[in-house]
Amino acid sequence: MKIVVDANVPAAERCFGFFGEMRRLPGREITPADVRDADALIVRSVTPVNADLIANSALSFVGTCTIGTDHIDLDALKARDIAFASAPGCNAEAVVDYVLSSLLTLAERGGWQLRARCVGIVGVGNVGSRLRSRLQAMGVATLACDPPRAEKEGEDGYDRLGTLLEQCDMICLHTPLVKHGRHATQHLLGAQELAALAPGSIVLNAGRGDCIDGLALRQCLVGRGSVSAVLDVWEHEPGIDAGLRDLAALATPHIAGYSLDGKLRGSWMIHAALAAKTGCTPLSLDALLPPPALAELSLTQALDAEDALRLCVRAVYDVRKDHDRLWRQMHEEGITLGFDRCRAEYPLRREFSTLKVNLNGDALSLAPLLQAAGFQVNEQK
Numbered sequence: 467m468k469i470v471v472d473a474n475v476p477a478a479e480r481c482f483g484f485f486g487e488m489r490r491l492p493g494r495e496i497t498p499a500d501v502r503d504a505d506a507l508i509v510r511s512v513t514p515v516n517a518d519l520i521a522n523s524a525l526s527f528v529g530t531c532t533i534g535t536d537h538i539d540l541d542a543l544k545a546r547d548i549a550f551a552s553a554p555g556c557n558a559e560a561v562v563d564y565v566l567s568s569l570l571t572l573a574e575r576g577g578w579q580l581r582a583r584c585v586g587i588v589g590v591g592n593v594g595s596r597l598r599s600r601l602q603a604m605g606v607a608t609l610a611c612d613p614p615r616a617e618k619e620g621e622d623g624y625d626r627l628g629t630l631l632e633q634c635d636m637i638c639l640h641t642p643l644v645k646h647g648r649h650a651t652q653h654l655l656g657a658q659e660l661a662a663l664a665p666g667s668i669v670l671n672a673g674r675g676d677c678i679d680g681l682a683l684r685q686c687l688v689g690r691g692s693v694s695a696v697l698d699v700w701e702h703e704p705g706i707d708a709g710l711r712d713l714a715a716l717a718t719p720h721i722a723g724y725s726l727d728g729k730l731r732g733s734w735m736i737h738a739a740l741a742a743k744t745g746c747t748p749l750s751l752d753a754l755l756p757p758p759a760l761a762e763l764s765l766t767q768a769l770d771a772e773d774a775l776r777l778c779v780r781a782v783y784d785v786r787k788d789h790d791r792l793w794r795q796m797h798e799e800g801i802t803l804g805f806d807r808c809r810a811e812y813p814l815r816r817e818f819s820t821l822k823v824n825l826n827g828d829a830l831s832l833a834p835l836l837q838a839a840g841f842q843v844n845e846q847k
């Protein structure tokens with residue numbers, strides 16, 4: 467079997483070399499000629515898989531090691547009878563870690579407590595529902611907006627976008643990019659929605675860049691100095707708007723889901739799908755994941771609860787480093803190359819759940835909050 471694999475797919479040798487002859491190529495540069503005699507194509511989010519790419523190919527399987535599928539023309543695959551698999555939920559925990567690291571950073575800068583605020587979650591799927599569970603367990607008030615789910619399940623527990631914009635201190639977008647239809651998400655937040663934000667609000671986008679009108683957001687951040695933005699995804703990646711980057715409180719290069727755990731889970735899920743198609747026994751996911759470099763940490767005194775939480779969060783994942791790295795890399799290489807370099811050479815990052823926090827003495831009171839945030843907690847009584 468001949469397999470073309472994006473060069474940024476981790477564990478490619480183990481997951482896809484397994485099936486035959488593998489060729490690795492930069493995801494943005496895969497051409498029809500590259501896939502002409504390939505049986506399988508394994509991509510991440512940067513390769514548009516459309517009718518032109520697959521037109522004269524021998525492909526019988528396409529897999530994307532990502533949650534998002536907006537880069538895949540599913541109708542074109544169907545028309546050619548090419549099997550398809552994506553990796554739903556693979557990096558959802560990592561995105562939630564990203565959101566918590568970001569909100570706790572802005573809370574520290576602003577001198578407020580996350581648990582005194584209300585978070586509006588737009589898009590309550592794999593990512594949004596995990597975010598809602600962790601925040602609720604931490605004692606943070608949440609409102610949720612997901613019209614497709616509200617339509618199927620009933621309105622209970624869901625609010626309109628307008629209600630979230632008016633009543634929440636933070637709006638977190640976790641919607642897919644949908645260009646057409648009643649629930650389209652392209653420019654879901656435009657000038658009108660941004661104008662409805664309460665003063666002092668934070669907008670965080672870890673869905674897809676096109677879900678916010680970047681120009682309108684730029685005008686909102688300039689015109690209403692009190693609104694802040696945390697942006698992981700951008701219109702026109704990798705050639706993002708440097709003016710918007712300058713205005714964002716935290717700006718990162720589409721890495722919210724880039725934990726090693728999340729990326730390897732993505733590779734493994736596509737490996738398992740290809741194994742099922744070819745009748746092979748898949749590898750076990752556990753065999754792919756190494757032990758974390760930082761496995762344990764101990765707290766012995768009752769610090770302020772959110773300070774203790776920030777300490778544990780930053781021991782595993784400090785979003786400020788990604789923000790600084792993007793600035794440095796763009797300064798050295800320019801916008802487009804800098805953005806992609808940060809992604810291609812992303813440092814090893816694990817998920818909160820890989821850290822065991824030992825608590826004893828007065829620190830035992832921190833157990834419920836740390837557990838709720840996603841850490842393993844060991845109460846040493």
Ligand SMILES: NC(=O)c1ccc[n+]([C@@H]2O[C@H](COP(=O)([O-])OP(=O)(O)OC[C@H]3O[C@@H](n4cnc5c(N)ncnc54)[C@H](O)[C@@H]3O)[C@@H](O)[C@H]2O)c1
Pocket residue numbers: 533534535554555557558561588589590591592593594611612613614615640641642643644649650651654672673674698699720721722723724
């Ligand atoms: N920044 C990153 O690194 C990163 C990582 C993972 C996923 N993502 C993006 O986040 C998106 C969401 O991920 P997920 O795993 O939760 O997907 P999901 O499909 O599980 O959930 C998406 C949710 O959004 C809802 N939705 C659809 N249209 C909506 C609308 N108009 N308004 C409000 N809600 C709407 C859906 O009903 C669904 O519940 C992905 O599609 C992907 O594009 C980004």
Ligand SMILES: O=C(O)[C@H](O)[C@H](O)COP(=O)(O)O
Pocket residue numbers: 474510511512531532533534535557720721722723724
């Ligand atoms: O959809 C996803 O899973 C995420 O956006 C993912 O993190 C994208 O990563 P990329 O494929 O761009 O490396």
